[in-house]
Amino acid sequence: MLFCKQDKIYFSLDRCCQCGVCLASCPVGAISRTWDDDGLFCIHVDAERCVKCQKCVQNCPATTLPSIILKEEDWSAISQVYIGHALDEVVRYRASSGGIARTLIRNALVKGFCQLAYTMTDADSYPWAMGGYISQESCNAQVSNSKYLPVPVCENLRQLSPGNLLVVGTPCQLLAMEAFYRSTKVRLIKICILCKQQKTFNFSRFMAKRLGVTDYKSVPIQYRGDGWPGKIAIGTKKMCWEEAAALPYSKRLWSVPGCFFCTHPLGSNADLTLADPWKIMNTKQSGMTMILIRTEAGEKLLDLSCKEIALQSIDSDRAKLSVDWQGIQAKQKRTKYYLSKSLGGGTRLKFKVGDFQRASYEWLLLSLKLPELALKVLNRMPYWG
Ligand SMILES: Cc1cc2nc3c(=O)[nH]c(=O)nc-3n(C[C@H](O)[C@H](O)[C@H](O)COP(=O)(O)OP(=O)(O)OC[C@H]3O[C@@H](n4cnc5c(N)ncnc54)[C@H](O)[C@@H]3O)c2cc1C
Ligand code: SF4
Ligand code: SF4
Ligand code: SF4
Structure with missing residues (x-):
């Protein structure tokens, strides 16, 4: 900050x-x-x-970020929820989830809805991705899969002449882009990538250790893609995402500091939000993306791609389950704790214990070589905070 x-x-x-x-x-x-x-x-x-x-x-x-509190009305503002995927099986297989983001970007450019799009694309040096503009001519550029490490996505923004600009990013990046183009004649169409936390490089370091890769800083890392829910690939070594997720890296370990103060993973200002349909589809299926539509521009974006994607409308309650609405609300309470706002003594103590547990896990996992069984036991331990 x-x-x-x-x-x-x-x-x-x-x-x-x-x-x-x-x-x-x-x-x-x-x-x-x-x-x-x-x-x-x-x-x-x-x-x-x-x-x-x-x-x-x-x-x-x-x-x-901390002042954007997610309210029940924010859910009612979502007009339509779908799950869907790119009809092109290669696109779908390579994407993070169902390949919806890259399909929407391509069609918005090809069909002239916007002149440029700003999104994360792959790069050939650390952190293996960067933010950049793509146009109709360059719309086949390698749009990145989900990257679970810090990338200064917005650092390549520049002032543009008036027109529609499609921007894709996590909620904090969308806020940053909105602020950057405030008081200009650039009209932003915003695709939000649902995000509850970003990882520091220690997550990748831990995964590299599990995969036995020692030169992890100099080889490309891919976190998703290769089917659903995908694989984490560090250099030539790979692990199925299912297996990776069974290791105790979740529990908010190795989180980017600012994420503790972020309360709106759905993107309060987005035209549509894309997410993984965790909890409502099994890992035997091919990739799907959940699409939450909020505005007319969001509907238009989807409409422009209607011949290249398969869509199925889903019940709002199922979507709420998938995004873990309850977990999001619990995170808001924790944010208050980090902001040192008034909280009952019991709640404060609970979060303090949670912080201690997180710090201990982070130390244990990076310092010791624990057997797989110990990792699985740690992963099953309840989160104290
Ligand atoms: C850090 C992070 C955390 C996430 N957490 C959740 C979660 O908790 N629950 C959930 O349901 N979904 C989460 N997602 C979203 C999910 O992983 C998929 O990105 C989403 O479903 C879109 O899939 P797709 O196949 O349609 O996208 P694709 O067609 O594969 O395109 C991916 C798009 O995401 C952009 N992108 C990738 N990584 C980043 C990044 N780090 N910063 C900015 N833009 C990026 C790319 O530029 C591209 O435009 C998260 C994504 C990220 C990046
Ligand atoms: S990188 Fe973003 S959040 Fe961090 S100080 Fe710069 S503008 Fe603020
Ligand atoms: S943006 Fe303005 S205030 Fe910030 S470092 Fe540059 S000159 Fe200084
Ligand atoms: S959790 Fe919030 S602050 Fe952290 S990367 Fe995601 S959107 Fe940004």
Whole structure:
């Protein structure tokens, strides 16, 4: 998070959600980044160059994230819920879920709904992805699968001439993009990638250890794709996502610091949101994406791709189960705790114990070589906070 104190700009990693928009916002190039050992990038402000315009502070989503509280009405604002997949089986097989995001992007460009799209695409060096614009001519660029490590997606944003711009990103990135184009004539059409947490590089480090890969910083990492629910591939070694998910990496381990303050995984400002239909489909099926429509522009996006995707309308309660609505509400309470808001003594203690459990797991899993059975036992332990 960036803030201004006594006429100077400061960066705090504790609240940073790693969106990268500050790097794109500075008119004088006073902001740079360096990677730390956990795979988080730290922001540096050159005080000599800084002209104190505060654009970086105004665009930083970490300031607004905790105040966007998810309410019951936010669910009622969703007009339609579908599960669907790309009809092209190669696209579907390679995608994170059902290949809906990449199909919507391609058709929106080809059919002229927008002139450009801004999304994450694959890159050939760490962190193996970057944010960039694609056009009708370059719409076959390799759109990334879900990346579970920090990527400064918004760092390549630039000002554009008036028109529709399709943007794809997690809720914090969409907030950042909205702030970046505020007061311009660029109209954003927003596809949200549902996101409850992003991982630091330690998650990949742990997986590399399980797979016996030692040069994990220099080989490409792919987290999903290769069918449903996909495989994690580090260099040439692979593990089925089902097996990976049975190891105790969930439980909010190795979370990007800013994610503890994020309360709206569905993207409050999105035209449509894409998610995995966890809990409502089994792992024997091929990939599917859950699609939550919120606006007319969202409907139009889907309509433009109707000949290239298979869709099935689903009941809103099933969708609520899949996104784990209850879990989202519980996260809001925890956010209050991290913001040091008033909470009962019992609740506060519960979250403190949860933090202790998380820190112990993180240490144990990276420091010791535990047998598979011990990992499975740890994974079955209830989460205390
Ligand atoms: C960090 C993260 C956490 C997620 N958590 C959940 C969850 O808890 N529950 C759930 O139901 N779904 C979650 N998802 C969404 C899910 O994994 C799929 O991305 C979604 O279902 C779309 O699948 P698709 O096959 O249609 O997308 P594809 O056609 O494969 O396209 C994927 C799109 O996502 C973009 N993308 C990938 N990774 C990132 C990233 N790190 N930041 C910004 N954009 C990215 C790509 O640029 C691309 O446009 C998460 C995704 C991410 C990236
Ligand atoms: S205040 Fe303005 S000039 Fe200074 S770092 Fe931020 S964006 Fe750059
Ligand atoms: S949240 Fe985004 S804008 Fe704010 S400091 Fe972190 S990378 Fe920069
Ligand atoms: S949980 Fe929130 S802050 Fe973290 S990456 Fe996802 S959208 Fe951004």
